[in-house]
Amino acid sequence: MTRNRNMKIASVAAFLAIVFIAVPAAISGSGRFDLYYTLTSVALLSIASAGVWLTFYIGRINIGQGAYALMGGYVSAILVMNYGWSFWLTLPVAGLFCAAASVLIGLPILRLRGVYFAMVTLVLTEVARLLALALPITNGAKGIVSIPLPGALSVFGLTIIPDFATLQNSRLAFYLLAVTLMVVCFGVMYRLVNSRIGKLCQSLQQNEELASSIGVNIASLRIIAYAVSSFFGGVAGAIFAAISQSIYPSSFTVTDSVNFMLNCFLGGLGYVFGPMLGTLVLYFGWDLLFQTGQFQLLIYSGLMIVLMLVLPNGLLSLAASIRKKA
Amino acid sequence: MAEMLEVSGITKRFGGLVAVNNISFSVREKEILSVIGPNGAGKSTLFKLISSFLKPTTGEVRLKGERISGMAPHIAARKGVVRTFQETTIFKNMSVRDNVVIAHHLRSKAGLLGFFLGTGAAKADEVAFGASADEILALLGLSSLANETARNLPHGHLRALGIAIGLATDPSILLLDEPFAGMNHDETMRMVAMVRRLRDLGLTILLVEHDMPAVMKISDRIVVLNFGQKIAEGTPSEIQANEKVIEAYLGSEDEAIGL
Numbered sequence: 096m097t098r099n100r101n102m103k104i105a106s107v108a109a110f111l112a113i114v115f116i117a118v119p120a121a122i123s124g125s126g127r128f129d130l131y132y133t134l135t136s137v138a139l140l141s142i143a144s145a146g147v148w149l150t151f152y153i154g155r156i157n158i159g160q161g162a163y164a165l166m167g168g169y170v171s172a173i174l175v176m177n178y179g180w181s182f183w184l185t186l187p188v189a190g191l192f193c194a195a196a197s198v199l200i201g202l203p204i205l206r207l208r209g210v211y212f213a214m215v216t217l218v219l220t221e222v223a224r225l226l227a228l229a230l231p232i233t234n235g236a237k238g239i240v241s242i243p244l245p246g247a248l249s250v251f252g253l254t255i256i257p258d259f260a261t262l263q264n265s266r267l268a269f270y271l272l273a274v275t276l277m278v279v280c281f282g283v284m285y286r287l288v289n290s291r292i293g294k295l296c297q298s299l300q301q302n303e304e305l306a307s308s309i310g311v312n313i314a315s316l317r318i319i320a321y322a323v324s325s326f327f328g329g330v331a332g333a334i335f336a337a338i339s340q341s342i343y344p345s346s347f348t349v350t351d352s353v354n355f356m357l358n359c360f361l362g363g364l365g366y367v368f369g370p371m372l373g374t375l376v377l378y379f380g381w382d383l384l385f386q387t388g389q390f391q392l393l394i395y396s397g398l399m400i401v402l403m404l405v406l407p408n409g410l411l412s413l414a415a416s417i418r419k420k421a
Numbered sequence: 422m423a424e425m426l427e428v429s430g431i432t433k434r435f436g437g438l439v440a441v442n443n444i445s446f447s448v449r450e451k452e453i454l455s456v457i458g459p460n461g462a463g464k465s466t467l468f469k470l471i472s473s474f475l476k477p478t479t480g481e482v483r484l485k486g487e488r489i490s491g492m493a494p495h496i497a498a499r500k501g502v503v504r505t506f507q508e509t510t511i512f513k514n515m516s517v518r519d520n521v522v523i524a525h526h527l528r529s530k531a532g533l534l535g536f537f538l539g540t541g542a543a544k545a546d547e548v549a550f551g552a553s554a555d556e557i558l559a560l561l562g563l564s565s566l567a568n569e570t571a572r573n574l575p576h577g578h579l580r581a582l583g584i585a586i587g588l589a590t591d592p593s594i595l596l597l598d599e600p601f602a603g604m605n606h607d608e609t610m611r612m613v614a615m616v617r618r619l620r621d622l623g624l625t626i627l628l629v630e631h632d633m634p635a636v637m638k639i640s641d642r643i644v645v646l647n648f649g650q651k652i653a654e655g656t657p658s659e660i661q662a663n664e665k666v667i668e669a670y671l672g673s674e675d676e677a678i679g680l
Contacts (some may be wrong), residue, residue: 208677291536291543294515294523301512308472308506310498310527319533 114274119267131266134180135338137378138273139331142280143356144370146327149284151364152293153301153320155205159216160328161352162223163193167329167334168346172239173232182245183256186333193329194322201321207316208303220352238343245337269338275369276334280327285367287323296320361402363409372410425450426471426502426594427623430478431490433466442649443480446587448594453616453626455636458646459669462600464629465507465598467646472504473497484593501525501593505583507602513572517582520571521557524589525550550589557585561615564626577608580617588619595619597628601635613639637661645669 122130143160150157167189174180174188204215227233244259256272259265287293298306299313307313336342343394354377362373380398406412426448431439431667435462441463448454458464462601469475471482473494482490512520524636529548531543540593558564561581566574578599600616601609620626632634636643637657645653645660647669660666 161505284539288537290539291523291526291529291547294519294531295526297515298523301514302510304474304494305506305510305512305586307494308498308504309524309586310495310503311493314493350655376647 108251111278114278115271119270121325124265127407128264128266131270133378133382135266135270135273137375138277139334140355140358141371141374141379142273142277143328143331144281144355144362144374145284146324146331147355148359148362148364148370149287149296149320149324149327149369151359152288152300153317153319154208154303155317156213156356157207157216157321157324158213158349158356159219159350160324160355161347161349163197163325163328163344164214164332164335165220165223165227165342165344165347166196167193167332168342169227169233169239169332170329171217171333172242172336172342175242176239177232179249182243182337183248185332189333190326190330193332194326197322198318201318205317205321208352217349217352220349222349223271224344224348233344236344238341240341242336242340242342244340254362269334273334276330280330281368288367305315357399359409361409362409365408366411366415366417369411376410423450424448425485426627427483427486428467428471429480430475430481431467431470431482433463433470433475434478439649441470441477441646444646444649444651445480446644446651446654448625448627450625451620451623451640453620453639454630454631454642454644455640456627456644456646457631457633457636461467461648462646462669463649464646466649468504468596468598468629472502474504498592501591502596503587503590503592503594504596504647505587505598505600507598511571511579511582511586513570515571516568517563517571517574518554518558518567520582521554521585521589522550524586525553527590553627554589558586560588560618561585576602577611580604584615584619588624592624594625594627597626597630598627599630600634601630604632609635 097164102236122128143164146163147157147160170189170192171182171185174262174328175182181189193244200219204212207215207227228235233239244265246260247254247258248256257268259268262268288296295306295311298309298311299316315362332347339346358373358377358408360373361377362369362371381395384395387394402410424447429445431441431444432439441544444463444467446454456464456467466475470477470490473482473489473492473496476491480490481488484500484502487500489500489502492500512523514521525546529543529546531540531546535543546602555564555567558567561584563578563581563585566578571579571582573640584595584597584600587597597616604612608630616626616628616639628636637660640657642654642656644658645649645663645666646666652665652669653663655663
């Protein structure tokens with residue numbers, strides 16, 4: 096028991112050391128500063144994917160995370176541009192806005208199961224795009240551009256986070272921000288899944304009728320899980336808007352929504368850290384295949400199909416089976 | 422004996438079809454009451470009405486005087502009306518023990534946030550649920566299978582697990598949906614003994630069942646349905662002698678059908 100605990104603490108410490116110290120050190124040593132941008136994207140996409148994973152955990156196939164990422168991006172951008180809010184304040188507000196929206200949307204659609212829920216969520220992303228095109232406040236197809244970089248964050252006169260615009264290396268700052276949030280997000284997810292809530296979510300996934308017969312309020316649990324999921328989507332979208340300093344209706348499309356889902360599949364639906372690994376592998380895998388030119392999509396799709404056939408429980412199931420053998 | 426559950430004038434229509442028509446009866450405390458009837462008699466519909474999985478068109482169900490019909494199923498479960506399922510409905514991918522532990526959810530003192538933060542109340546819940554789950558598993562003879570994944574259990578044990586899940590909610594009345602279906606004679610007799618033992622522990626039991634010999638053996642009283650109507654009610658020996666029941670099960674006398 097204690098040995099297990101020590102192992103956990105050691106692996107968390109190792110992970111933190113890698114993402115906060117080793118990676119920045121390696122990047123500044125090699126001079127590949129563009130990697131910051133790539134890794135920041137991976138961290139943010141994995142946050143959004145973590146949300147999708149949570150909806151999988153209650154037994155719903157969610158192909159609509161792009162809608163919430165887009166919504167979060169717009170909420171943050173509009174609050175910063177039109178109302179002069181600090182980015183740091185818009186970040187949780189964007190998340191909460193998406194969570195609130197997801198409650199309203201979830202109330203009717205979470206009653207659906209299986210492919211029906213999947214289809215509706217797929218449409219959500221497209222609806223979000225069309226809304227962004229049509230609403231006056233989102234500035235249509237021109238999008239919102241020239242969003243200022245996040246300013247300083249001070250509490251009681253103490254500057255916790257410096258103004259990104261004054262930094263020499265805002266890429267590193269964004270990287271640290273994204274990775275910190277990713278760590279927090281997966282910490283929360285780990286806790287959720289390993290507490291009783293995780294068991295309750297599993298009970299929903301496996302049999303909603305039975306769950307309800309033992310007194311689980313399935314409707315409210317579904318809504319809570321979906322709201323947390325959308326919160327993650329919104330936060331990720333808000334940071335994306337801040338990094339690219341712009342947001343367009345096409346910033347997040349159906350393709351992104353599908354990718355969030357694929358990240359979860361690839362990493363493993365049974366493992367909390369599945370979406371993180373899945374995002375990393377999928378993002379870099381796609382980039383590596385860039386050299387194959389016109390065959391990129393073909394090879395990529397082929398590999399995905401093979402992986403799902405060979406490893407239906409995701410990449411992390413490999414690690415689990417090795418551990419079992421040992 | 423006091424009345425535990427009261428069904429009064431309950432009717433359920435599906436469009437033009439009257440599945441359950443104006444049925445009334447009551448279940449007394451600590452008795453085993455069986456509802457029987459030929460296929461399509463409305464047993465399953467009645468069962469769902471009592472467990473609040475369906476809303477009655479008219480009429481109502483009362484538990485210890487409190488109206489429970491029309492409530493959401495999880496609220497009815499909280500009030501103490503808990504059902505098991507006809508199919509082997511369990512949490513397939515959890516261990517047997519986890520199935521029973523999770524079913525203690527109703528008794529938890531900590532809220533969702535408490536679970537997340539791992540508060541004292543949540544930890545105390547976990548310990549208490551674990552102990553209670555082990556007790557229930559022992560009672561139903563499932564202790565040796567506690568760590569097995571539920572979907573690997575043989576049929577008879579699955580049914581027992583279904584009952585264990587129901588027991589874990591600490592119900593006032595346990596509704597069993599065809600507990601003997603698909604069982605051979607030995608398994609049935611074991612299940613009969615088990616249900617009796619639960620009654621002796623102070624539980625009130627209502628069951629819906631096909632298996633006549635088992636029903637006759639186990640029941641204190643029997644309610645017979647046919648075509649959505651209640652046609653008889655009484656002790657097993659009264660029911661065995663009832664003309665209408667024999668007619669419903671064996672068809673009417675020869676002359677009535679012109680032979």
